[in-house]
Amino acid sequence: xTGVTQSPTHLIKTRGQQVTLRCSSQSGHNTVxxxxxxxxxxxxxxxxYYREEENxxxxxxxxxxxxxxxxxxxxxxxNALELDDSALYLCASSSPPSTETQYFGPGTRLLVL
Amino acid sequence: AQRVxxxxxxxSVFKGAPVELKCNYSYxxxxxxxxxxxxxxxxxxxxxxxxxxxxIKGFTADLNKGETSFHLKKPFAQEEDSxxxxxxxxxxxxxxxxxxxxxxxxxxxx
Numbered sequence: 001x002t003g004v005t006q007s008p009t010h011l012i013k014t015r016g017q018q019v020t021l022r023c024s025s026q027s028g029h030n031t032v033x034x035x036x037x038x039x040x041x042x043x044x045x046x047x048x049y050y051r052e053e054e055n056x057x058x059x060x061x062x063x064x065x066x067x068x069x070x071x072x073x074x075x076x077x078x079n080a081l082e083l084d085d086s087a088l089y090l091c092a093s094s095s096p097p098s099t100e101t102q103y104f105g106p107g108t109r110l111l112v113l
Numbered sequence: 114a115q116r117v118x119x120x121x122x123x124x125s126v127f128k129g130a131p132v133e134l135k136c137n138y139s140y141x142x143x144x145x146x147x148x149x150x151x152x153x154x155x156x157x158x159x160x161x162x163x164x165x166x167x168x169i170k171g172f173t174a175d176l177n178k179g180e181t182s183f184h185l186k187k188p189f190a191q192e193e194d195s196x197x198x199x200x201x202x203x204x205x206x207x208x209x210x211x212x213x214x215x216x217x218x219x220x221x222x223x
Contacts, residue, residue, distance in 0.1 A: 042199050042213035042214050106156045
């Protein structure tokens with residue numbers, strides 16, 4: 001069984017740029033959630049994808065967008081990067097009926113200068 | 114709105130001492146409560162969920178609906194318990210957003 005993987009591990013961007021982060025879900029999982037974890041904070045829910053459709057969204061602006069592919073892997077795109085977007089971005093996968101039990105990837109650390 | 118509060122950023126205990134990590138929540142309805150743990154240089158992982166009523170690595174947590182709390186307890190702390198612990202909450206059924214607390218760092222002193 002393959003766990004959740006994320007790429008890249010680290011990324012440095014400048015303000016105003018765009019970034020794409022990638023996530024491969026655990027084998028057999030069709031639901032992917034994305035979280036932003038700022039330093040010293042708990043993960044904050046960005047959105048969730050289920051069978052290629054956005055299935056719920058947290059309090060993040062539209063410049064945070066995503067995709068899920070037929071193989072259930074997912075991308076998080078952030079446009080017009082701001083300094084406050086610097087954080088660890090976590091991807092978690094799950095599968096009905098236990099979508100609340102999530103399996104996390106190692107994260108992508110994004111630094112915006 | 115759903116909210117999870119972990120009042121302690123850091124909890125230091127001696128090896129063999131009891132541990133209690135506090136978690137309070139706010140949710141209108143019947144929530145699912147979880148504890149996640151992150152050991153040094155490892156990814157976030159589920160420790161236990163209240164619906165399972167199980168003990169994992171000697172840890173237990175009881176949901177107290179009257180006090181809206183879900184404290185994590187262990188009678189005798191071990192050095193390997195040192196980690197970051199996050200309490201989390203979601204609703205039940207279908208799509209449910211998971212809300213995390215800010216986490217408590219547990220430091221077990223040898």
